[in-house]
Amino acid sequence: MIRQLGRWLLLGCVLWGLSACSGWGGPPQQAIAAAVTRQAQLTQQQLWQSLGSTGAAPPPPLKGDRIPPRRTRRMSLAGRPVYAVEGSYRFSIQYPSHRSSQSQIPFSVWLQPSPDGEQWQWLRSQPQPTPDEQPHWQRETLPMTP
Numbered sequence: 520m521i522r523q524l525g526r527w528l529l530l531g532c533v534l535w536g537l538s539a540c541s542g543w544g545g546p547p548q549q550a551i552a553a554a555v556t557r558q559a560q561l562t563q564q565q566l567w568q569s570l571g572s573t574g575a576a577p578p579p580p581l582k583g584d585r586i587p588p589r590r591t592r593r594m595s596l597a598g599r600p601v602y603a604v605e606g607s608y609r610f611s612i613q614y615p616s617h618r619s620s621q622s623q624i625p626f627s628v629w630l631q632p633s634p635d636g637e638q639w640q641w642l643r644s645q646p647q648p649t650p651d652e653q654p655h656w657q658r659e660t661l662p663m664t665p
Contacts, residue, residue: 545591545602546630550639553661554628555608556583557641585609585622596656601631601642631658638663 560581567578589606605627611620629642638660645655 545593546604546632546639547663548586548588549663550630550661551588551604551606551628552583552586553663554604554630554639554641555586555626556581557659557661558626558628558643559583559608559610559624579612579614581610581612583608583610586626596631596642599631599634601629604628604630629656630661633660 563578563581586608587606588604590604592603594601594603605625607623607625609620609622610624611618629644631640631642632638633640640658640660642656642658645657
C-alpha cells in the first residue's frame with residue numbers, strides 16, 4: 520500500500536515537473552506557428568530583395584509546419600509577461616514545377632499576450648543606433664482563429 524502510494528506521488532511529481540517545462544500558461548501553439556511563419560516569410564522577403572528580385576514576380580509561397588517549441592522561458596518586459604520560445608521547424612516552398620522542403624530549421628521568437636489575453640503579439644528587436652541604448656521592439660499582432 521505504501522509502495523503504491525509512493526509510486527503515485529512520484530508520478531505526480533514527474534507530471535508536475537513536466538508541466539512546468541512545457542510552458543502551460545504560455546503562448547498557444549497557434550501563436551508560435553504564426554510568429555515562426557511570419558519570421559520565415561520576412562527572411563525570405565529580405566533574401567528575395569537582396570537578390571534584386573523586387574521588380575520580378577513575388578517569392579514563391581512558403582509554408583511552415585512541425586513547429587514544436589523546445590524551450591519556453593517566461594520573462595517580463597515593461598512590467599508585462601513575455602515568452603521567449605525556441606525550437607525548430609520544417610518549411611516547404613511551392614515552385615511552379617516542384618516543391619522543396621527543409622527540416623530542423625532553428626527558431627527563436629518573443630511573444631507577448633495582450634492585456635486581455637485574447638491576442639498575441641510577436642516582438643522583433645530593432646537595430647540600435649548605439650550599443651548603449653535599450654532595445655527597441657516592433658510589435659506585430661498575430662492572426663488567431665477561434
